[in-house]
Amino acid sequence: MAVGDTHFPAMPVIEGLRLGTAMAGIKKPGRRDLVVVEIPAGARVAGSFTLNAFCAAPVTLAKSNLAACQARGEAPRYLVVNTGNANAGTGEAGLRDARATCAELARLGGVTEEGVLPFSTGVIGEPLPMERLLSGLPAALESLDASDAAWRQAGEGILTTDTRPKGASVTLELGDRTVTINGISKGSGMIKPNMATMLAFVATDADIEQTLLDTLLRETVDRSFNCITVDGDTSTNDACMLIATGRGAQVVDDEEVAVFRNGLQRVMTELAQAIVRDGEGATKFVTLQVVDAASREEALDVAFTVAHSPLVKTALYASDANWGRILAAVGRAPLADFDVARVTIDLGDVRLVEHGGRAAGYTEEQGSRVMGQEEITIRIALGRGEEGATVWTTDLSHDYVSINADYRS
Template sequence: MFKVIPGYINKPVGFKAAGMFSGIKKAKKDLAMVYTSYPAEVACVFTTNVVKAAPVLWNKNVYESGEKVSAIVVNSGNANACTGLQGIADNETMATKTAALLDCKPSGVLVASTGVIGVPMPMTVIEKGIDQIVPKLKEDDASGLEAAEAIMTTDTFTKTICVQFEIEGKTVTISGMSKGSGMIHPNMATMLSFVTTDAVISKAVLSQMLKEINEDTYNMISVDGDTSTNDMVLVLANGAVGHTPIATGTPAYDAFKEAFYYVHETLAKQIVKDGEGANKLIEVAVEGANNTIEAKQIVKSVLTSNLVKTALFGEDANWGRVLCAAGYSGAAFDPMKVDLWFSSEQGKIQLLAKGEPIVFSEDKAAEILSADEIKIALALQEGEGSAVGWGCDLSYEYVKINGEYRS
């Protein structure tokens, strides 16, 4: 069993981190770096958008090469997306510059960028920043926090998590940090997620585990229905703890996967909780669907419905919008079998029973929907399929933030 502990991306053995203001943005931190003195196995998942930013293309090549990785360099304020051949060259320069200072191969450096699309990278500023950030790499919490701050764009808070558990009597740590607030949609979003661990695990086992977990975490969140060009999850496992390599079908595998899932689910939920202009975190749970695929279809359809999102922003128990969104999801079910509930820390209320509307207290419903975190549950009575996903409401502030994004 794992435990949540204080700590940042540099908490696992052998990792260091730093974050700083380099001048890409007007004032806030905009450059981060993570380094491991023990070259790490890497697992990655990337955006499904056909338009992929230069860092995504670079990291895919690094991953497919099988090289171990020593560092991740991240900038915020500029996405280096839709920047043509110059953007690809600039990304390579970031990796090469970092590698030279850390005495590793450029193919041992992963790169991530987030910010405005279609603007050339300010490479003079970035190169100078890389020179300055390498000496700042440290193991302390302050440096880890600064790294988490430096990857933010429209985020309103840092997104971090750290857990520990034991394998063969040795303490294993998994830490993560992410950013994301807008352009968040199932099949990943304008989100970056970085996870480090000192566990001993092969690339093959780690990659398969990440792929499975990604389907139930980052691919089950939505803020606004836009899938970005820069999305990625990067996981580094440096093996510094030195236990027997984790193998499938073992207690160590089960212990690692439980903690690993918790880290990614926590980061995914933090992203939607910080959705641009959001006031409420929304969880949608479906059970009794024909299969898992159809359960996920319904969850995503409800989460991405603007009518559902605006009703929850207005704290209006307009449950018909939920059933409507489920109905156009493409999943097959009989509306006359459906049960539906709203709940929060303020209580729980059933709105539909076997397809029949239930008379409910509007005051009690408003009280439930006044909470910061709201759960919507649907039971379909069709089969064994179930799924859970997370999103947020849609507020006036979302339009304001995105209308002024480049200003």
């Protein structure tokens, strides 16, 4: 089940970057479950990783390997991603397996072990089937390609409970040259990023200095992947990587940076929203806009309080115009000196709440009309300032429970 008709876009070639996949049988036979991304020498790479204290072994190793490469002024040369097994909650054995994966790919690719960054997604707490994983690496390398088909196959190769691959692409004009940005992501459940999403890999042919690349990743992640939630659970394996191959136009002056930032934000936001649209059991795509807040942080606090309310989410699923659930969630957000008389709440084009209670012109028929829609916007004006934030979420259906009850079977 998914919301909207989201197609995987055409992906232009990112000069210098190649992607390969293999069917290693990590969890199930006959599906792509191993992805290798080859990064050219001279590229620059930035990363954002989960803040979950039980972060997975590949996250720990990817962070340390990336730092080691950057300390030498080098870029990692390969990313390796497996699905079907998260290699999380696996202790020292999990770290040994992640290192062994990097070592084998480094040997096959003729690079240092620190030049390989590992990523995993799937079931937590189970050991990786290392023999199958390692035996799949040669096939993934043999299939390396820069084509649109390679991007689509990589998008398919990182999925778990997702129902469809997720991709986004933009081409930008920088003077007399063009810059391309491509990205893929995966995620459907255990989605409340605390840095990025389940997994996202974005690449551009732009030539961008490392400090600026780090800044752009942080800024765009904060307004995309850090603004989505399906179920309020931050994964152990979240990671978002941004690769700049340096083969295209330089991004240097303020105007170029602004154009590139806008394009990158568009890609990141499309990938993040695609995760929400494919949320486990989702039947609704919900935009929560909080305006007139004293700070962006308190706007996010209100938006996420509403987005995480099981009562609000189940009312959305039932198309039940029980506006009191939204009011109650706003009221328990962690705000000091909250004057409810200043708050207005709109459901689509219908005013629900004003002056501390139900809006005078509201009718149940109006609310039910909006709640029956597949895409819904809830707008909350706090009357406290000039800041705001937008969060995207889903409803909570019977299918969400079924998917997660049967996840390991």
